[in-house]
Structures are given as structure tokens and as C-alpha cells.
Amino acid sequence: MVVLSVPPEVSVILLDIEGTTTPIAFVKDTLFSYIRENIRDYLLTHWGEEECQQDVNLLRKQAEADSHLDGVVPIPSQSEFGADDMERMIQAVVDNVYWQMSLDRKTPALKQLQGHIWRTAFAAGTVKAEFFEDVVPAIRKWRQAGMKVYIYSSGSVEAQKLLFGYSTEGNILELFDGHFDTKIGHKIESESYRRIAASIGCSPNNILFLTDVTREAHAAEEADVHVAVVVRPGNAGLTDDEKSYFNLITSFSELFLPAAS
Numbered sequence: 001m002v003v004l005s006v007p008p009e010v011s012v013i014l015l016d017i018e019g020t021t022t023p024i025a026f027v028k029d030t031l032f033s034y035i036r037e038n039i040r041d042y043l044l045t046h047w048g049e050e051e052c053q054q055d056v057n058l059l060r061k062q063a064e065a066d067s068h069l070d071g072v073v074p075i076p077s078q079s080e081f082g083a084d085d086m087e088r089m090i091q092a093v094v095d096n097v098y099w100q101m102s103l104d105r106k107t108p109a110l111k112q113l114q115g116h117i118w119r120t121a122f123a124a125g126t127v128k129a130e131f132f133e134d135v136v137p138a139i140r141k142w143r144q145a146g147m148k149v150y151i152y153s154s155g156s157v158e159a160q161k162l163l164f165g166y167s168t169e170g171n172i173l174e175l176f177d178g179h180f181d182t183k184i185g186h187k188i189e190s191e192s193y194r195r196i197a198a199s200i201g202c203s204p205n206n207i208l209f210l211t212d213v214t215r216e217a218h219a220a221e222e223a224d225v226h227v228a229v230v231v232r233p234g235n236a237g238l239t240d241d242e243k244s245y246f247n248l249i250t251s252f253s254e255l256f257l258p259a260a261s
């Protein structure tokens with residue numbers, strides 16, 4: 001088995017979700033399909049609620065910022081359509097969300113609404129999160145060795161808590177010291193990793209970030225965070241240069257913590 005030694009200064013492990021703890025297929029085939037199948041009913045049921053209107057306002061602002069992009073679907077304001085035209089408004093939101101999802105956008109507006117739509121599915125047990133089999137045992141071991149473990153995902157913190165709260169392994173939220181989403185900054189910007197270190201109260205080089213996305217790995221590394229790229233079934237392939245440049249692991253069990261051995 002390949003073993004990657006964790007540098008002795010590392011005291012925090014920061015984890016991506018999709019492609020790292022959780023198969024991309026689960027996110028795309030189960031979570032994203034649930035959104036496509038249920039968004040219309042969700043909007044019809046919750047339209048009058050303040051939270052839903054806040055989500056719509058955020059999507060509208062995002063659509064305005066996206067106005068230069070091909071295929072963008074604008075979301076008119078209530079006054080443009082008339083107060084009674086809820087159906088047309090909902091159609092615009094559905095079309096906008098479908099468009100964003102077709103491009104796998106990671107905008108906070110999309111991620112916030114998705115988190116709210118998943119709430120019922122997770123709470124009712126319709127959806128249970130899946131993890132690669134090495135994930136939970138490794139995190140328990142790291143914690144026993146004194147490591148702190150955080151999540152940094154494009155999925156909203158609210159959605160992350162659903163994922164780890166309602167999973168095939170039960171509620172495992174207690175395994176995490178905290179959660180970050182793109183409110184702290186984009187995952188491909190190095191400043192985000194400096195902010196995460198500051199928020200945790202450590203130096204960037206006390207952190208080891210595990211992700212499947214090399215642009216995120218580069219950004220973290222630029223901030224002086226240690227990185228390993230996680231190679232899982234179903235993840236995007238890496239170039240030969242990426243394979244030779246980054247530390248690669250195919251399972252969390254390949255991480256060797258000097259203190260835990």
C-alpha cells in the first residue's frame with residue numbers, strides 16, 4: 001500500500017466532499033437528480049415563505065451578475081411579471097437552476113437553495129449520504145491522534161450538516177470541528193485558505209487539505225497549506241504533470257500520522 005506521511009506540523013485535516021469523502025456519482029445521480037425532480041414542487045409549496053424569497057432574490061442577483069454568459073436565464077422581479085404571476089416566476093427560477101446545474105456551477109445562490117430543497121429528503125430518510133468506506137474509520141483514527149477535522153465544500157454549510165447528519169453511517173457530525181463553504185471564498189482562490197486558517201486559529205502550514213480538484217489543490221498550496229489530491233473511482237482524470245506534481249492518495253488509510261502509528 002502507498003503511504004503518505006503527514007508532516008509533523010499538521011494538526012488540522014481539511015476535507016472536500018464531492019470526489020473526496022463522497023462519490024461524485026452519489027452527488028450527481030442522487031442529490032442533483034433530487035433537485036431536478038423536486039424543485040418545482042418545493043417552490044410551489046414554499047413560495048410565500050421568507051427563506052424561499054431570500055433564495056430567489058439571491059438567484060436573481062446571481063443571474064444579473066451572469067448576464068454576460070451564454071444561455072443565462074434571467075429571473076424577473078415580482079413587479080415585472082405582476083404579483084399574480086407566480087407560475088411564470090417559478091418557471092424562471094426552475095430554468096435558471098437547471099441552467100446553472102447543467103454547467104455544474106458552484107454559486108452560493110444555487111448551493112443555498114439546493115441545501116434547503118434537500119432538507120426534507122434527508123430528514124425523511126428518502127436520501128442518505130454515502131461515503132467511501134475508508135472515510136469514517138480514518139477520521140475516527142485521526143481524531144484519536146489529536147487531529148482537528150474540518151470540511152470545506154462548495155455545498156452550503158447547511159447542506160454539509162445534512163449530509164453528515166443523515167448518512168448510511170448515521171449522524172457523524174460529532175467527527176467534525178467545523179465547516180466552511182464558499183462564503184469564506186472560492187475554493188480556487190488561495191486567500192480562502194488563509195481565511196480558513198485564521199478562522200481556525202492556526203497557520204496555513206498546520207493544515208492538510210484533501211481534494212479531488214487540482215485547481216483547489218494549487219490554490220491551497222499557494223497559501224502554504226499542505227495538500228494531497230484524492231483519486232477515487234469516478235473522479236476526473238489527472239494529467240501526467242498533475243500526477244507527478246501532487247501527492248496522490250486513493251484512500252484516507254494511505255495517510256500516515258506519525259503520532260497515530
Ligand SMILES: CSCCC(=O)C(=O)COP(=O)(O)O
Pocket residue numbers: 016017018019027031106111152153154155156159160163187
Ligand atoms: C452536501 S454538499 C453537496 C455537494 C455539492 O453540492 C457540491 O457542490 C460539492 O462540492 P465539493 O466542493 O465538495 O467538491
Ligand SMILES: [Mg+2]
Pocket residue numbers: 016017018019020211212213
Ligand atoms: Mg470535490
